[in-house]
Amino acid sequence: MQLLLSHLDSPLGDMLLVTDAQHVIHALDFADHRAHLRRGLREHYGEPQLIDAEAPAEIAEAMNHYFAGEFTALDGLRTATAGSTLQREVWTALRRIPAGTTTTYGKLAKQLGFDDPRAAIDIGAANAANPIAIVVPCHRVIASDGTLKGYAWGLKRKRWLLEHEKAIPSRAGEDPVK
Template structure:
């Protein structure tokens, strides 16, 4: 399979974009996770030929708008993913989670028609295997207790994305307490 690899910068670090010849996004990863990107491409597509090219204008513009504050800008981007049926269902469902909101693994499992609470584990695994960062918003799925659990690209990025989307409140730094002599 012939795919196109592009490099771009983001507020969260350098990113690697993989598109097909129709400019559908096949993968979007952070450059510091390059091995994950290549492993995923092999798992999903087998032998892949990557040609380097500029980021397609539509994708570059949408990502720039998103990172600039136009949070719905990614909704129109076309994605195409391979993977098992459950993974593709989960990834499609992730794109339906509105900007500025979060859901839980359990709620996502129920939305996909699973009644068994243990299905949340399979949903979490599919979520974690998402090959398209940011555009397929797996960062919007959190633990049932509200904690930010698991994000393939680092919890610091998950927190930043959710704060950027105003889905969670930005963490305030802890105030420093001055110690007075004798205390």
Template sequence: MKMLLSHVASPLGSMLLVIDAQQIVRALDFEDYKARLHRGLREHYGDVELMEIPAPTEIVWALDRYFAGELEALDVLRTKTNGTELQRRVWAALRRIPTATTTTYGRLAKGLGFDDPRAAIDVGAANGANPIAIIVPCHRVIAGNGDLKGYAWGLHRKRWLLEHERAMAPESEEPHTTMLPGF
């Protein structure tokens, strides 16, 4: 299978964008996770021939707008992934999580129709196998206790994305308190 590979700059590091001939995003990974990208492409598509091209303007423009603060800019991008039925269901559900919000693995599992609390483990594994960073926002899924838990591209990136989307307060920001005289 032939796919197209581009390098895209981001505030979180250089990214590798893989699209098909119709400019549908098949993978978006960080360059420092290049081996993960190639492993995922082989796993989902078999023998893939990558041809390097300049990144398509529409996709770069949407990513740039997102990083500039227009958080819904990525909604227009088309994605398509191969994977198990559960993975594809989870990845589709991730695209429906609104910006500036988070959900938990358990709530995501319930939203997909699973009643068994252990299903959150399978949903978490599918979430972690997401091949399309940022556009398919797996970073918006956190643990039930509010912890960030894992992120395939590093917790520092997950935190940055959630802070950027205002889904969590910046780490350096202390809670604001007003001191009244005499108290």
């Protein structure tokens, strides 16, 4: 499989974008998590051939608009994720969480039809395996007690994204990536 690898600038650091020739997003990761990106691509696609390319203009523009405060700019971006059935269901559900809001792992599990409270653990694991940062907004899922819990790209980035979307109160002055 041949995929295109591009770089995007963001307020949270350099990002690595993996798309196909039709500009469908397969992965979006932070450059300081390159091993995470490579591991996910291997797990889902074997050994894809990555070709350096310019970021597709519509994706770069949508990301710039998002970071400028136009949170719906990412809604029209196309994604393709390879994963288990549960992972794909969770990742699809994540895209339905509106910017400026959060949900909990337990509520997400119930929304997906699970009655067993322990299903929240499986939902959390699927959430953590999300290969597409920001566009598939796993950062909008928090613990039932309101704590942020984990985020594959670091809790400071998760907090920054939620503050940026005004889903939680801002803690101005903190460096988002340190």
